[in-house]
Amino acid sequence: MTTAKRDTYTPETLLSVAVRVFNERGYDGTSMEHLSKAAGISKSSIYHHVTGKEELLRRAVSRALDGLFAILDEPGAGQGRAIERVEYVTRRTVEVLTAELPYVTLLLRVRGNTGTERWALDRRREFDQKVAELLKAAVADGDLRADVDIKLATRLLFGMINSLVEWYRPHPGGNADREQLADTVVHLAFDGLRTVR
Amino acid sequence: MTTAKRDTYTPETLLSVAVRVFNERGYDGTSMEHLSKAAGISKSSIYHHVTGKEELLRRAVSRALDGLFAILDEPGAGQGRAIERVEYVTRRTVEVLTAELPYVTLLLRVRGNTGTERWALDRRREFDQKVAELLKAAVADGDLRADVDIKLATRLLFGMINSLVEWYRPHPGGNADREQLADTVVHLAFDGLRTVR
Structure with a gap:
C-alpha cells in the first residue's frame, strides 16, 4: 500500500x-x-x-506574505481617513497572523542567509513601509500624534503585533478569541491603556 | 607570552x-x-x-535578570500611584534592556531545555507577573482601562518592549537616544498614538 x-x-x-x-x-x-x-x-x-527545501521555504513564506499583502487591497485599507485605514490594517494583520500562525512565525524568523530569505525580508520591509506611510498620512491629518517618530512607532507597533507568534495558540473554533485579540491590539496601540481623561 | x-x-x-x-x-x-x-x-x-557553557549561560542571564529585578526595588517602582509605578517600571525596563542588550537578548531567546534555561524562564515569568500586578492595581485605581484583559495587556506590553532586541542598536554615547526610546514606549503603551480628543 x-x-x-x-x-x-x-x-x-x-x-x-x-x-x-x-x-x-x-x-x-x-x-x-x-x-x-x-x-x-x-x-x-x-x-x-x-526541487528542495528552499522551494518549501519560499512557498511557506509566500503564503504568509500573500496573506499580509492582500490586506492592503481590501476596501477597508483603501477607503476613508488614514487613521481608519491604519486601524483596519492593524486589526487585519493580527487576524492574518493568528489565522496563518505557523507561516507567519516562519516568516518572522527568517534571517537572510539564502536568496529566498533575503527576498522574504525585503517583502516584509515593503509591508512595514506601507503601514508606515499610512501612519504618516494619519499624522498629516492631525489624527495621530506628531511628536512620535513614525519609524519608531511602526517598529513598536509591529513589535507588539509580531510578539503574538511567541505565545498565541489558537482555540478550536476560536474566531471570537481572535477578534478580541485584534480589538485589544488596536485599542492599546491607538488609544493606550490609560482611561480617557 | x-x-x-x-x-x-x-x-x-x-x-x-x-x-x-x-x-x-x-x-x-x-x-x-x-x-x-x-x-x-x-x-x-x-x-x-x-565549569562549562551552562555556567556561562547562567551568569549571562543572571546579569539580565538582576538588572530587571533591581528596577522593582527602586523608589520609583514602590512609591506613588500604581499608574506612576507601572510607567516607571516600563521606562526603566526599556533602559535596562537597551543598556544590557546582549544579555537581555540571550534571556529572551532562552527556550527551556536545561535546568538553567527553565530557571531563567521562571524568573522572567515572575518579573512579568510583578508588572501584571502593578497593572491590575492601576485598573483598580481607575487609572487604566478596565475593559482590557490584564494578562493580554501585559503580554502585548512586553511584546512591544522585548521586540527592541530585534532592531535596537546602541549609538556611541547614546543615552539621549535611550531616553527618547523609553519615552516613546511609555507614551504608546499608556496614551496610544492617537491625538488627545
Whole structure:
C-alpha cells in the first residue's frame, strides 16, 4: 500500500509538515532527511513535489506574505481617513497572523542567509513601509500624534503585533478569541491603556 | 607570552564573548570549541574560569535578570500611584534592556531545555507577573482601562518592549537616544498614538 500512502501527500500537506519542522529546528538546521522523516515519505517522493527545501521555504513564506499583502487591497485599507485605514490594517494583520500562525512565525524568523530569505525580508520591509506611510498620512491629518517618530512607532507597533507568534495558540473554533485579540491590539496601540481623561 | 595573553582574560570578558557567541549560534548550537575559538584561549583556560557553557549561560542571564529585578526595588517602582509605578517600571525596563542588550537578548531567546534555561524562564515569568500586578492595581485605581484583559495587556506590553532586541542598536554615547526610546514606549503603551480628543 505504498502507493496509497504516497497518494495522500499533496504539495499542501507536505508544506504544512515542512513549516512545522522549519519552526521547530530552524530552517538552517533542517535537512531533507528531517523532512522525509517528519512527512513519513521518502526523499525522492519529496523531490517529486518540490526541487528542495528552499522551494518549501519560499512557498511557506509566500503564503504568509500573500496573506499580509492582500490586506492592503481590501476596501477597508483603501477607503476613508488614514487613521481608519491604519486601524483596519492593524486589526487585519493580527487576524492574518493568528489565522496563518505557523507561516507567519516562519516568516518572522527568517534571517537572510539564502536568496529566498533575503527576498522574504525585503517583502516584509515593503509591508512595514506601507503601514508606515499610512501612519504618516494619519499624522498629516492631525489624527495621530506628531511628536512620535513614525519609524519608531511602526517598529513598536509591529513589535507588539509580531510578539503574538511567541505565545498565541489558537482555540478550536476560536474566531471570537481572535477578534478580541485584534480589538485589544488596536485599542492599546491607538488609544493606550490609560482611561480617557 | 602565553601567560600574558591568558592574564588579559577575566571572567567578565569571557562572559561577554560567550554571550555574543550564544546570540549568534544559539545556546544549543554553541560548543566549548566555539567558545574557545571566539575567545582565542584554550578550552582548559575556559575551564579555569567556569565549569562549562551552562555556567556561562547562567551568569549571562543572571546579569539580565538582576538588572530587571533591581528596577522593582527602586523608589520609583514602590512609591506613588500604581499608574506612576507601572510607567516607571516600563521606562526603566526599556533602559535596562537597551543598556544590557546582549544579555537581555540571550534571556529572551532562552527556550527551556536545561535546568538553567527553565530557571531563567521562571524568573522572567515572575518579573512579568510583578508588572501584571502593578497593572491590575492601576485598573483598580481607575487609572487604566478596565475593559482590557490584564494578562493580554501585559503580554502585548512586553511584546512591544522585548521586540527592541530585534532592531535596537546602541549609538556611541547614546543615552539621549535611550531616553527618547523609553519615552516613546511609555507614551504608546499608556496614551496610544492617537491625538488627545
